[in-house]
Amino acid sequence: MTAIKNEGRDGRRQRRIARRRQEILAAAARVFAAKGYANSTTREIANEADVAEGTLYNYFGNKREMLLAMAEQTETPLETAIMAVSRQDDRAAVIELFEAAFDFSETQIPFLRALLSEAWVDDELLELFLSTRLAHIEEQLRNYVSERISAGAFRVFDPILGARAVMGMYFGLMLPVIRGVAPLPSIEERRTLAETLADILLDGVRAREEN
Amino acid sequence: MTAIKNEGRDGRRQRRIARRRQEILAAAARVFAAKGYANSTTREIANEADVAEGTLYNYFGNKREMLLAMAEQTETPLETAIMAVSRQDDRAAVIELFEAAFDFSETQIPFLRALLSEAWVDDELLELFLSTRLAHIEEQLRNYVSERISAGAFRVFDPILGARAVMGMYFGLMLPVIRGVAPLPSIEERRTLAETLADILLDGVRAREEN
């Protein structure tokens, strides 16, 4: 019985610790996002998280570990989206992909912004946070494209470039949002966005000649 | 005669100073590119430029001024490319644009990498280096798209998204190169790249139905 009670108490304690860790991480993300990792001080993070500086070190070994913890727990929205895409006709699938990829929340932005910032400069973080994920995304897209080409549904072209084109279209719209210079699109805007991009991607911008 | 001699001497001196300034700036760009502005020390810059630390301050008021000097003198390749594009048929024009936009040199990369890195975090730099330029590029593209839609050559769609799609395709390929995780494409690769992107953009990836 004591054991059970302890389990209950320990469980609560574990959860409290985990929650506090998350709060600190979110605070750190906000600070990193605003000023960049290197320009952020542990004092600012502590203030933002409303704890003492020393407390940070009860949850993370050092400042960098906060960044790595973020990298591990933050998913890129495109990654999430691509896993979930259902197989339908091409247009519906692509629209679904783009639409889902734009579905990320206000609270995710600081994490993404902080991580992208550092990944631009820090090879280890690039690897940990981005490279493998992007490689995975690119592979999925490449496979899809290859398969559609084989099926005769797509023209014959380099599937790698095709995958990159899709990703580029997406990042071109997402980066300003994450950087904070463009607003997060609303649900309706996301739909329109996705449709337009899908049409451009699938059929191009050029008018079809009637015949 | 003395005047002439002095002019010659002063001219040489002016050039020597300008050259040294450029050397320091290039060294700073390499260091900033490798580690990010905030993680770079003036000591490293001085070492890289092979001068004493104090010497840096004979050419720049402070570390940040180096960054700003870079921002002022560095052009984004897409910007340069878009100014030079000649008006031909659409496919030729788009290919020419992409191809030119990829024509940047090994020495430009550190500057671009350093500036993009900081612009991600530093609003003043974003404004100074990127925002106005990108706005200009986007405007050019938008106008082009609008005009082609009016002419009936392009389908009807949001010209802003069209411009963004072009820029996204481009940045999706360029950013890894600037980040240093993809190689600078050779001239031949640039050609192929440009053709494929142009075709995807103009006609889409979907196979045309024969009729």
Added chain:
Amino acid sequence: MTAIKNEGRDGRRQRRIARRRQEILAAAARVFAAKGYANSTTREIANEADVAEGTLYNYFGNKREMLLAMAEQTETPLETAIMAVSRQDDRAAVIELFEAAFDFSETQIPFLRALLSEAWVDDELLELFLSTRLAHIEEQLRNYVSERISAGAFRVFDPILGARAVMGMYFGLMLPVIRGVAPLPSIEERRTLAETLADILLDGVRAREEN
């Protein structure tokens, strides 16, 4: 009870912090006094205060703030003396004034020396530390002199110059002490000093003609 305990702890903490601040300030005063503000390094101050350099900045925002903190808390002895002088017959009052004005301690000297040093060169400090105080002292003296002239007790002469003469006599004796080239007078010496100065001031050096 916890609240009370906390109050006790916080109070102790507050006092410890205040005490440490004072220690640092005294150390800084000694260093500034010995070498002048501009020639003193934070390293020397830290050594003198027996703390790490960084610790200084937990108590003062920067080196200059130490100086300003000194200026705010240090009184000029003449100022203190003039507030305390009791109204008696003129000779007793003047003696009391001079005697009290020389009553400053060994520990005050570094503060005075440091502040006078910088005030000679730094307009802000001159204003903050000296000007207003001296103006106040001068006003008090001027009023006293004017009143005694009106009462027919003093000859008719410019009260401003009278006030200045008193201050000059005082500073002429005090400055070498603060500068460290004359010893701090003992209590007995102070008495003799004050009497002689008072007699010179009141009756002059010239022998009275008997009649």
Added chain:
Amino acid sequence: MTAIKNEGRDGRRQRRIARRRQEILAAAARVFAAKGYANSTTREIANEADVAEGTLYNYFGNKREMLLAMAEQTETPLETAIMAVSRQDDRAAVIELFEAAFDFSETQIPFLRALLSEAWVDDELLELFLSTRLAHIEEQLRNYVSERISAGAFRVFDPILGARAVMGMYFGLMLPVIRGVAPLPSIEERRTLAETLADILLDGVRAREEN
């Protein structure tokens, strides 16, 4: 003949060098006076003197030598005055002394201000510039006072304190002028000043009792 010509040329050269040295010294005095020795940079001195930084070192071994050169060539006005005082009746002599002591020019002020500033902090300079001179002045005054006491013209009192009182009265008026917070008195003001001080010194401020 060549020798003679050389002498003429050398003489001119010597004078030119001496003149330039003086110009630099005056420039340095102005800069030191404005910001204090330690806060003045050789660059500012060079600018003020309208020469290159390197040129300074053709005339002075280092920055400090400029200060020492100033100390050697600058006389304290009181010193000059005391040497020139003619022996007349006491009142005339004292008036003459004070009046002459206030006769210093606008160009002397920077030198005095610079030197007093540093002498407050720098023992070597104190010795070189002030101590010996003040000791000399004090001795002259002391002797004068002693002699007048012996002659029965002055009351009996400590001649040292008498000398100090005179010097104090003088410095109390002069220091604000040198510091730059009081204007240099005009010739007429000097006369009135000297008379008032002389009367206070000789006969005191107290009204004589009629009898």
Added chain:
DNA sequence: AATGAATGAGATTTCATTCAT
């Protein structure tokens, strides 16, 4: 666990002095 004062390594910047031209 939480706290926050103390630490000291390291960063940026200044500036007296040198020396090649």
Added chain:
DNA sequence: CATGAATGAAATCTCATTCAT
């Protein structure tokens, strides 16, 4: 002699991390 760019030692200040409470 004049010049002024180069130098590098030294100064101020910041901040991640530690540790006694």
